[in-house]
Amino acid sequence: MMHVRRFTPQLLRVLFVSAMALVASGCSMAQTESFTFQADMPENFTISPMAYYASASGESCSGHNLIQSEQPKGVRPVEFKLPLTDTAKGCSMVLTKVVLHIEGQWGKRELDMSLQTAGLSIRDEPSETVRPFPTSAPLVFQGQCQWLFRTMGPYRYIVKILQCRGLDANGVVQKSLAGAALQRDQLAGKTVKLVLTEAKEELPAIGDNWVKFPAGWKRCMGKGLDDLYGFCRGNTTDFKPFKMPDGRDCTVYPNCTE
Structure with a gap:
């Protein structure tokens, strides 16, 4: 004899709650996968990752979609969640690369800054250049930023340019x-x-x-005070003054005076 179970209000309530739990579980499973990007930088640096997405394999969509993430200056730690997939105009997109925009501040004024980039490329196939992930720790890659100084304009004000390069496993700067x-x-x-x-x-x-001296760097005279290029061209005895960003007249960098 077949046993028929009666659906009491209490049983229906339990079944409803269970169904909602399954739906919620399904939604969480369908959430977009992502990875975390972190950056450990000097205090006067900020970074903004821009993620580039291309059409998924087999779709006829063209072009790319990009998302720029920003973090307020001075906020530490630096951390972003970057989705591995996206949707644009009804098309499925996959992450192909992340360009890391680095901004370094070398002076007190807003324009006393310089920009450089770093990057992450996302590959579908294994290769010798792909970095394997450690068992539990983050995958770490390193870089070093170099400040380069020069003079600009007829008054020869000091300005700085940022140059950032990768470091190998031994800490050697790469090209x-x-x-x-x-x-x-x-x-x-x-x-x-x-x-x-x-x-x-x-x-x-x-x-x-x-030309470098024990007291610091001296600016070559070139063809004269009005020579904006001011190449040394073998003349390492004649030098000209320059100005610091704060307006000080100096003869040696960075100490200003000998």
């Missing part, structure tokens, strides 16, 4: 920008971290403009 190649199917839920440092010594942006 390439800081960055890493990552495999897509290893990224979900993982953390990728950029550790960015500042070179201890500033260097001339143009080598044949300055």
